[in-house]
Amino acid sequence: MTEPWRSLVVIVGVLAIALLVIMAQVWLERRIIARWQDRRGPNRVGPFGLLQLIADVIKLFTKEDWTPPFADRPVFVLAPAVVMTAGMMSFAVIPFAPTIGIVDLNIGLLFFLAMSSMGVYSVVLGGWASNSKYSLLGGMRAAAQMLSYEVFMGLSLAGVVALAGSFSLRDIVEAQRHGWFIVPQALGFVVFLIAGIAETHRLPFDLPEAESELVAGYHTEYSSMKFGMFFVGEYVGIALVSAMITTLFLGGWLGPWLPPLAWFGIKTFFFMCFFYLMRGSLPRPRYDQLMAYGWKLMLPLAMLNLLVTGAFLAAR
């Protein structure tokens, strides 16, 4: 196969598989949480309820796509597209296996951070364009939360970059051949994990949509597939953060016996399940607690991690 054809196949393949995994997560999450809570979960449609997903998609597509008359129409339509675009773009830099991956940028890690900061706009603009008080409150919470947690999301990765000596995700994986970064960067790992949950605004950090106080937060006014985009965008975030944790701290595709792609899949799957477990087990903090926790605990921890890593590298 010639070079351009090969990259086209890889791009389409990665997009298709990523989308499939993301959609399957909706079913997987419901089943797994049901197990943990001693329920059965969706099990009526098809074997193990697998077709539930397709039923849900058909339902979403055929619902009335309503734009409220008081909304800012162009921005209202744009907002859900941003989260999907930014999320799917990030998959371009993830190295799935030694030879599988769309592009190996020498700024791969920065590209991921840049795209995740673009994702903020989706929630913020969605909340603003809806022109309703609950949406606006949700959007403002999202802006403050994601902006704060982005700061030490980047800082927590500085240690990894210092150890690997590169922003390229492929180089970072290769640098973990003699030991995963989760051991020397345990603190950075914890900070990144928590920042990742906040960045995808998943439970317990789902204050932008906190249904017990804000109806549904920023997507209160959304319906049909526009709501579907926000909904799926959240699962894109989960898959993305899990894949990033795997790449940055758990040696990516590295591992004995099994093929590289399998190792990458297993590790990513583990963290996706961890996301579900968080949702199933933790209560939502109060908003000021969330912000104080971020700035007064996570930021100093990320700084400390960077300082210690730097001192260690300088001494070596």
Added chain:
Amino acid sequence: MTIAFYLASAVAIAATIMVITRRNVVHALLYLILSLLAVALMFFALGAPFIAALEVMVYAGAIMVLFVFVIMMLNLGPAGVAQERAWLPPRMFVGPAILAAILLADLLVLLAGNPASAGQPQVVAPKAVSLALYGPYLLAVELASLLLLAGLVGAYHLGRREPKKEND
């Protein structure tokens, strides 16, 4: 890469024109974000991926979110659009347009007199940027960090809690 560069430049110029002509502040901000993204792409096409990433992260990702956040808090609504319309009649653009045209002519004359100034671009990797920053430009980095520290102290001072008065 050349086509990508010119496409991005065209988008940047178009978006910037939209920024200054929009009445709705949030729409103007959206175009400004688009313009910054286009500039980032231009940097990338010129062979400066690190600056491109920083442009998106810092300007489009952090500073503009703060702008949007503040404007959302103010929640201007239709009144703001009306005010903007009253303040910005088309004749307001005449003065700045003439001044900008002079600058453009100046630039064109300079470029025409010295065509060799557009040298062959080369890719600058992140490591080269860091080496330059912490080598010959160390003083500038330290000065910038001092400036940021001053901003931090100022923000802390403004945001501090007022001590409770005795006879209130």
